[in-house]
Amino acid sequence: MVLERDTDGITHTRIDQLPGYLESGTVMVLNNTKVIKARLFGTSPETGGRVEFILLAELVPGLWRTLAGKARKQVPGKRFEFPGGATAEIVPESEIPKGLVSTGVFRYLRFAPPIDANYLEAHGHVPLPPYIHRADTPLDAERYQTVYAEDPGSAAAPTAGLHLTEALLEVLRQRGVVLVMLTLHVGAGTFLPIRTEQVEEHAMHAERYNIPVVTAEQINSALGEGRTILAVGTTVVRALESAYSEDLRGVAAGRQRSSLYIHPGYKFKVVSRLLTNFHTPRSSLLVLVSAFAGRRRILDAYKTAVREGYRFFSYGDAMLIGKFDL
Numbered sequence: 001m002v003l004e005r006d007t008d009g010i011t012h013t014r015i016d017q018l019p020g021y022l023e024s025g026t027v028m029v030l031n032n033t034k035v036i037k038a039r040l041f042g043t044s045p046e047t048g049g050r051v052e053f054i055l056l057a058e059l060v061p062g063l064w065r066t067l068a069g070k071a072r073k074q075v076p077g078k079r080f081e082f083p084g085g086a087t088a089e090i091v092p093e094s095e096i097p098k099g100l101v102s103t104g105v106f107r108y109l110r111f112a113p114p115i116d117a118n119y120l121e122a123h124g125h126v127p128l129p130p131y132i133h134r135a136d137t138p139l140d141a142e143r144y145q146t147v148y149a150e151d152p153g154s155a156a157a158p159t160a161g162l163h164l165t166e167a168l169l170e171v172l173r174q175r176g177v178v179l180v181m182l183t184l185h186v187g188a189g190t191f192l193p194i195r196t197e198q199v200e201e202h203a204m205h206a207e208r209y210n211i212p213v214v215t216a217e218q219i220n221s222a223l224g225e226g227r228t229i230l231a232v233g234t235t236v237v238r239a240l241e242s243a244y245s246e247d248l249r250g251v252a253a254g255r256q257r258s259s260l261y262i263h264p265g266y267k268f269k270v271v272s273r274l275l276t277n278f279h280t281p282r283s284s285l286l287v288l289v290s291a292f293a294g295r296r297r298i299l300d301a302y303k304t305a306v307r308e309g310y311r312f313f314s315y316g317d318a319m320l321i322g323k324f325d326l
Contacts, residue, residue, distance in 0.1 A: 001310065001319045003301050005273075005293050009324070010304055015163045018275075021324060024176025026228040026273075027218050029236045031158040032181040034149035036117070037124030039136070042080030042088065051080065053109060054127050055120070056155050056187045057208070059100045062114030063091070067188065068107040083123040086115055105192065117152060127155050129191070129314050131280070143315070153185035153208070159277050159314045160233035180218045184209035184235040184258070193282045199263055204284060206259040209239040213253040216243075219270065220250030228322070230273040234285045237292070238262065240270040262288045264295055273322030278305055278312040293321050 002011040002021060022028070038055040052069035059065060068074040068090075076092040088109040093101045096108055126136035126144050136144075146161035148169070173179060188205045196202045219240070222229055231237045242258035243251040251270060261284065274292055279285040290298045301319065310317045 001301065001305060001317070002324060003293060003297070003319055003321045005297075005321055005323050008297065008300065010301060011324075012308060015318060016168060018168065018320065019171050019175045019177070021320060021322075022172065022175065022177050022230065023228060025178070025222070025225075026176075026230055027178045027180060027222040028172065028230045028232060029215070029219065029240065030146070030148055030161060030164075030179060030181050030232050031184050031186075031235045031239070032146070032148050032150040033154040033158060033183050033185050033235075034152040035126065035145055035154045035157050035186075036152050037120045037126055037141070038155040039125040039127040040082055040120075040123065041125075042082050045079060045081055053080075053107075054155055055109075055124075056106070057153075057185070058114075059108075060097060062111045063096070064109045064111070065100075065106050066109050067105065071105060071107060074107050080109075082111075082115075084119060086111055086119065086123075088112070105188070129156070131313060132315075148181070150181075151183045151185075151210075153183075154187070156186040156191050157314065158184070158186060158233040158235045160275050160318060162315070163275075163318050164232070178218055178222075180212075180215040182209060182211045182215050182236065182239050184239045186235055190235060190285065191283070193280070194284060194287065195282075199287055202261060202263075202284060202287075204259045204261040206257040207235075207238075208255070208257055209242070210255045211239065211243050211251060211253050216251050216253035220248065223250050223270065228272050229270055230275065230322070231271045232275045234274075234276055234279075234288050237268075237271050237274060237288060241266075241268065244269045262291050264291045266291045268292065273320070275318055275320050277314065277318055278302065278310060278316055280313060289319075289321065 040053050054067040056065045078090045088111040126140040185208050194202045242260045245252045
């Protein structure tokens with residue numbers, strides 16, 4: 001779906017027609033984070049109960065911030081055995097290094113000895129979204145990953161990029177579209193639902209991002225010349241808008257953490273077009289696209305998508321939002 005940002009214009013097309021909507025000189029920004037097999041199942045040696053953990057970030061060697069199944073029962077001191085002989089214990093927040101604790105829904109697991117990427121590849125599972133009610137398969141390890149994924153660290157895929165093939169990216173290059181990369185490791189900030197009564201009261205959990213110097217230079221040059229910045233996915237939007245500096249009149253390169261929560265009323269400073277999937281209700285992602293295109297316009301577009309049989313969520317269809325001559 002192509003949605004005109006300032007009108008009610010909608011066009012139904014295919015992703016291979018994307019180059020026709022982008023002018024030469026457009027800067028297309030991609031999130032090259034790579035999904036790790038962050039889903040582990042631990043067994044309690046005391047009860048034999050099996051608990052799911054989603055590993056979000058390794059804070060120091062062996063110490064991971066996680067989302068735990070049946071979280072209220074997973075209290076400090078509880079131990080778990082994992083495949084391959086690994087063991088871990090839930091530790092209290094008081095033992096987390098200062099500045100790294102993030103209170104709320106998380107549980108902290110300390111593995112002894114620490115696990116590494118090879119361990120996760122051998123014993124972990126693809127962290128499919130919870131609304132996919134099946135076990136992951138070998139095919140998911142390939143499909144739940146963009147073709148340009150490079151920097152391991154995500155607990156979820158930046159799903160807008162799943163639509164892009166190597167062949168399509170080459171067509172875009174030939175058309176004069178400038179492709180640049182940044183990295184935002186997708187974690188709880190992206191996929192935790194909004195539970196507050198008022199949308200504005202939701203608090204985002206911080207996620208790590210990195211904007212290379214060459215990416216910042218290309219974006220800032222385009223901003224100075226009034227060219228289009230197309231963000232592929234809401235994670236790219238959050239990274240770019242977080243990195244904007246009034247002093248630079250552009251984005252700052254480097255590694256930072258973003259807890260930016262974009263909701264209606266936000267004034268976008270960098271991104272002028274957005275390629276994104278159709279998002280779940282009560283998600284910060286749906287709120288972000290509502291801020292970008294307007295709440296009523298997005299809700300009307302979603303109603304159209306339902307009527308036209310679009311597929312929603314991670315393995316679903318996409319929407320291109322911006323100003324176009326439809």
